[in-house]
Amino acid sequence: MASPILPIGGGGEDRSASGGSLLFQILGPLRLWRDGAELNAGPRQQAFLLALLLAREGRPLSTGELIDLIWDDDPPVSALNVIHKYIGSLRRLLEPTLSARDPGSHLLRRGNGYLFTAGTGTLDLVVFRDLTEAAEVALAQDRHEVALDRYVEALGLWQGPAGGGLHQGSASTSIFTRLDDRFFEVCTAAAGLAVPMGRPERVLPSLQLAATMAPLHEPVQASLISALGAAGQQAEALSVFRAVHARLAGELGVDPGPALIAAHRRVLDQSLTAGGAVTPHRPAGRPSSPPRPATGPGASPAGGMVGRAGELTVLRQAIEPAFTGGGGIIVLEGEPGIGKTRLLEELAAEADRRGARVVWGHCLEGEGTPSMWPWVEVIGTVLDDSPGVARHQWLTGELGALLDPDGELPGGSAPAGGGARFRLFEAAVDAIGQAAAQRPLVLVIDDLQWADIASLHLFGHLAARLPGGTVIVGGLRDRAPVPGEALARTLAAASRVPGHYRIRLGPLGPAEVAELVRRETGLTPGQGAVRTICARTAGNPFFVRELARLFADSGVVTEDAVARAEVPSTVRDVVCARMTALDDHARDLLQIAALIGRDVDLGLLAGVAGVDVQSCLDRLEPVEALGLLGPAPGDPFSFRFSHDLVRESVCRTMPPGRARRLHLRVADALEPTELAGDSVAERVAHHLWAAGPLADPHRTAAALVRAGRHAAAKCALEAADGRLRSAVRMARTANLAEVELSAVSPLIALIRTRSMYGSPAADPREGAEHLARGRGRTT
Numbered sequence: 177m178a179s180p181i182l183p184i185g186g187g188g189e190d191r192s193a194s195g196g197s198l199l200f201q202i203l204g205p206l207r208l209w210r211d212g213a214e215l216n217a218g219p220r221q222q223a224f225l226l227a228l229l230l231a232r233e234g235r236p237l238s239t240g241e242l243i244d245l246i247w248d249d250d251p252p253v254s255a256l257n258v259i260h261k262y263i264g265s266l267r268r269l270l271e272p273t274l275s276a277r278d279p280g281s282h283l284l285r286r287g288n289g290y291l292f293t294a295g296t297g298t299l300d301l302v303v304f305r306d307l308t309e310a311a312e313v314a315l316a317q318d319r320h321e322v323a324l325d326r327y328v329e330a331l332g333l334w335q336g337p338a339g340g341g342l343h344q345g346s347a348s349t350s351i352f353t354r355l356d357d358r359f360f361e362v363c364t365a366a367a368g369l370a371v372p373m374g375r376p377e378r379v380l381p382s383l384q385l386a387a388t389m390a391p392l393h394e395p396v397q398a399s400l401i402s403a404l405g406a407a408g409q410q411a412e413a414l415s416v417f418r419a420v421h422a423r424l425a426g427e428l429g430v431d432p433g434p435a436l437i438a439a440h441r442r443v444l445d446q447s448l449t450a451g452g453a454v455t456p457h458r459p460a461g462r463p464s465s466p467p468r469p470a471t472g473p474g475a476s477p478a479g480g481m482v483g484r485a486g487e488l489t490v491l492r493q494a495i496e497p498a499f500t501g502g503g504g505i506i507v508l509e510g511e512p513g514i515g516k517t518r519l520l521e522e523l524a525a526e527a528d529r530r531g532a533r534v535v536w537g538h539c540l541e542g543e544g545t546p547s548m549w550p551w552v553e554v555i556g557t558v559l560d561d562s563p564g565v566a567r568h569q570w571l572t573g574e575l576g577a578l579l580d581p582d583g584e585l586p587g588g589s590a591p592a593g594g595g596a597r598f599r600l601f602e603a604a605v606d607a608i609g610q611a612a613a614q615r616p617l618v619l620v621i622d623d624l625q626w627a628d629i630a631s632l633h634l635f636g637h638l639a640a641r642l643p644g645g646t647v648i649v650g651g652l653r654d655r656a657p658v659p660g661e662a663l664a665r666t667l668a669a670a671s672r673v674p675g676h677y678r679i680r681l682g683p684l685g686p687a688e689v690a691e692l693v694r695r696e697t698g699l700t701p702g703q704g705a706v707r708t709i710c711a712r713t714a715g716n717p718f719f720v721r722e723l724a725r726l727f728a729d730s731g732v733v734t735e736d737a738v739a740r741a742e743v744p745s746t747v748r749d750v751v752c753a754r755m756t757a758l759d760d761h762a763r764d765l766l767q768i769a770a771l772i773g774r775d776v777d778l779g780l781l782a783g784v785a786g787v788d789v790q791s792c793l794d795r796l797e798p799v800e801a802l803g804l805l806g807p808a809p810g811d812p813f814s815f816r817f818s819h820d821l822v823r824e825s826v827c828r829t830m831p832p833g834r835a836r837r838l839h840l841r842v843a844d845a846l847e848p849t850e851l852a853g854d855s856v857a858e859r860v861a862h863h864l865w866a867a868g869p870l871a872d873p874h875r876t877a878a879a880l881v882r883a884g885r886h887a888a889a890k891c892a893l894e895a896a897d898g899r900l901r902s903a904v905r906m907a908r909t910a911n912l913a914e915v916e917l918s919a920v921s922p923l924i925a926l927i928r929t930r931s932m933y934g935s936p937a938a939d940p941r942e943g944a945e946h947l948a949r950g951r952g953r954t955t
């Protein structure tokens with residue numbers, strides 16, 4: 177059996193009440209030993225329970241917390257009994273001679289929960305904390321050698337991510353993440369001590385482990401670059417910087433932060449030494465600051481695309497009809513990470529240079545997105561450039577329901593029918609046709625896999641009646657998620673339109689893979705290595721770059737090295753690292769902004785936070801400096817997340833209870849507002865629904881009714897159906913007969929409308945008649 181790695185001696189091992197010494201490891205994969213023999217912690221959930229208690233050593237966890245942490249939102253009915261069973265099994269495992277009712281020395285009952293207590297020198301986490309505390313005391317006393325010794329001992333305890341991947345849900349992630357974050361903090365502190373002392377080699381192993389665990393943690397990566405440079409490994413240091421720079425831009429769309437830039441400049445400017453002068457690694461006359469890389473998979477750090485020449489040629493052909501008065505439909509599809517958006521951006525830039533007008537619409541994931549959003553963007557942009565009189569005429573006509581659906585629905589409580597929907601779609605066709613008559617028009621609709629059904633219907637209608645001089649280009653994932661039935665029908669209908677192109681963006685070929693590796697690492701891979709890279713990554717540009725990062729430091733890319741390397745996944749991203757530098761006020765604002773959406777109105781953000789706009793701007797300054805959130809282009813009243821992944825990552829830092837409270841505050845601030853061009857009713861309903869039991873049921877159900885009516889006014893019949901049905905269910909559960917009836921009435925009218933399109937839907941009329949009879953009414 178493997179031996180424990182704890183550097184414990186001098187009789188420090190704990191003798192449990194049953195006799196026998198115990199040692200526990202949580203700073204890496206969960207492991208435990210008794211009398212030097214390694215023990216099996218049992219089934220995965222039982223081992224996970226032990227890992228949680230070790231990670232929270234000395235602090236109790238209630239049974240309710242344990243249930244949430246182990247099962248997230250789906251605990252079994254017997255969850256409490258299972259917890260008690262696991263605790264009993266673990267007590268017998270750790271101290272097999274315990275009597276049935278003896279709690280033992282380690283797993284103790286506290287109130288309605290449990291805690292783990294570690295004896296002296298038995299748990300690596302406690303030893304780590306003691307050693308780091310000793311290092312900090314020595315550092316405060318200017319005993320730098322002693323401080324470095326203690327830091328190195330503490331860091332040597334780490335064998336990988338805390339818990340070794342046992343944590344299985346979002347609720348438990350933060351417990352282990354906090355331990356990892358402390359490891360990263362100590363790594364950077366130790367590097368800050370070792371490098372000026374001329375001892376960088378003492379911290380390099382721990383820094384390299386931390387960099388592998390957190391490839392986008394900027395302080396860790398900056399410390400690694402500094403230590404490599406100080407150790408005389410300048411080429412490796414620069415390679416690390418290039419890789420991190422490319423990943424920050426390609427995955428998050430942000431530039432390196434100040435720590436990375438400073439570390440990079442120190443290497444280039446020979447300000448670090450390791451037994452001699454550092455030779456700068458840049459051609460004469462070139463600036464020391466790096467070029468900004470392209471922001472999509474398959475783009476080189478120098479900004480040019482790798483490969484895709486054939487696809488770009490076909491795309492150029494496909495948009496040519498826009499310049500000759502014709503039309504066309506292009507669908508560009510491929511797996512995530514294959515480079516679709518990057519290629520669409522390249523095509524849009526070419527069309528713009530040739531004089532076409534390029535208008536983008538974005539389909540966004542998430543129920544909080546207003547219905548018909550890509551077409552709200554497209555039509556809004558088209559009309560913004562129209563003459564004032566023409567724009568006013570469009571907005572007072574059918575298109576007003578799309579861009580500002582805040583009036584009463586046609587016909588009172590009934591939603592707009594098939595005729596209104598047809599008129600709306602025809603008005604959109606006419607507006608696009610008038611714009612295309614002025615100059616060639618290229619409409620780019622990205623991420624069609626997230627499109628709501630009403631948006632797909634308008635896409636299909638426009639494709640069938642495409643005005644001259646117009647080309648529609650759609651981007652589409654072919655997996656994650658798999659395209660649904662409605663999207664498949666829309667694309668099938670569009671395929672019958674003359675000038676249709678459907679282009680699947682496939683993997684990079686061997687020559688392109690070799691070029692991408694060369695640009696990413698500065699190394700030229702051999703043919704065998706290229707074949708292995710292609711086989712392991714299937715030519716996906718994102719994974720090629722991820723794999724290349726692993727052997728960028730080796731100086732050579734061999735077939736054997738590629739075969740043995742693992743394709744890494746991002747364990748931590750730059751967001752968590754950057755958020756640690758924020759104070760509580762800035763962090764709170766950032767979390768509120770993340771729940772509001774990618775585009776954040778400053779007035780709304782200030783209102784939710786309970787501060788004035790100037791204070792809001794002041795508190796956002798450090799967030800903006802870190803590149804997480806910045807002013808929206810062309811809109812001085814809004815901020816924008818650099819990438820939606822950044823926003824999603826911030827959302828995941830919030831415990832569910834806090835997220836619900838903030839959703840309620842967002843809804844409170846949104847309700848009285850009149851944000852131009854925004855579907856406020858639908859957003860309010862989303863936030864109230866997300867607030868769950870914190871929101872008043874009457875208020876949430878009424879908001880869902882309003883949201884359903886607004887969606888119906890825009891002819892987003894499917895979205896309206898979902899919201900109205902949710903309102904019915906909530907009102908019925910809360911015994912809100914009046915609200916239920918107010919939802920059922922438009923839902924009946926909606927079902928009649930949808931029946932024109934052959935959409936199946938359950939008939940709620942029985943419920944309506946029952947309610948009406950109970951209230952002394954008829955329907």
